[in-house]
């Protein structure tokens with residue numbers, strides 16, 4: 662409608678969810694500002710991740726190129742506790758890195774609307790608007806506030822104080838190592854993810870034509 666006021670959204674949290682929500686809202690015609698508590702760029706944060714079909718579809722829907730997103734694999738293999746192959750099945754997936762997805766989203770979002778070092782402390786709302794209260798005392802008003810502030814979300818805590826993260830008993834560490842005797846640099850096609858379920862650190866081993874790329878998650 663001509664002359665209609667552009668609606669304004671505030672997003673608390675500038676990681677994956679914040680950036681994706683921001684880009685989708687912008688595409689729908691909203692004016693969006695993202696407020697991220699961390700002052701520095703959120704780089705080097707993540708690990709190797711699987712880019713699920715839904716994510717790839719969303720990225721394409723936003724007009725972002727996904728051809729170079731990662732490595733296409735075809736197969737998944739499951740080993741038992743003794744390392745014996747118990748299952749092998751077709752499982753086409755794209756293996757990528759947290760950093761790569763983040764960078765794609767970050768580069769697509771206008772830098773002037775992405776505010777670093779801005780932590781939200783709480784929100785208030787009335788019939789017309791919502792107000793984000795920041796730790797530095799500033800209050801910013803908008804039509805919509807999106808809480809994309811992660812597992813220990815300040816926004817969720819205010820809405821649903823009874824919901825708290827519960828430790829599930831897992832411990833995760835992440836590394837990748839390539840074993841390739843006699844080679845210092847390799848670039849080989851990866852075709853399968855092999856998962857081993859046993860005691861000790863769970864491990865993903867990726868077949869690399871004779872080389873072994875191991876990533877423990």
Ligand SMILES: Cc1cc2nc3c(=O)[nH]c(=O)nc-3n(C[C@H](O)[C@H](O)[C@H](O)COP(=O)(O)OP(=O)(O)OC[C@H]3O[C@@H](n4cnc5c(N)ncnc54)[C@H](O)[C@@H]3O)c2cc1C
Nearest residue numbers: 674675676677678679697698708710711780781810811815
């Ligand atoms: C080892 C590992 C492997 C994974 N593998 C996969 C995978 O294969 N596929 C997959 O889809 N996902 C995977 N994930 C999960 C994926 O990385 C996370 O789901 C994703 O990063 C969550 O994004 P998010 O934006 O919701 O939250 P987060 O990344 O936690 O970001 C929340 C952001 O909000 C900011 N923030 C917090 N509080 C405030 C506040 N009060 N004010 C302002 N900002 C605030 C934080 O600084 C942070 O930047 C994996 C995760 C890990 C650790």
